[in-house]
Amino acid sequence: MADTESQQSKINIVCMDGSGEAENAFKWYIKNVHNNNSYVIIVHCVDHRKLNTFGSIWEPSDHGLIMLAYKEEEKRADKKVEQLQQTLNASGVKGEVVKSSGEPGPTVIGIAKDRKANMILTGCRGLGTIRRTFLGSVSDYIMHHSEVPVLICRH
Known part of the structure; x- marks a missing residue:
């Protein structure tokens, strides 16, 4: 039974937001964790909430500006997904890049479950305690809500 289990592909989620920390985490994964039975799903999550925050420059009544900002954000995300696909191809590992929208932590957990x-x-930006308390931490959320093991790469 152990032989058939080792033959099956292991699905590994790698969170990539375009930061240097995420890129370092991916490199660490390739060097230390990845093997021929691994299938990598790079998840890039677009979080539009920052465009709607209280006190932002977007006036709630100007829906045209908000839609323009969403479209620009989507363009940037599509470009990042293309770059991530190139990174994945260059690494020579089996896998795919998944672009999703929503709050990153719950979105990653949902994709992992599905x-x-x-x-x-996931990488870790190393926010201090106060910043993490007010801003939240995607890696912290994933660590506390995941049903599967989580590796958090710092620095």
């Missing part, structure tokens, strides 16, 4: 992932890997 795809029956074996683990989640």
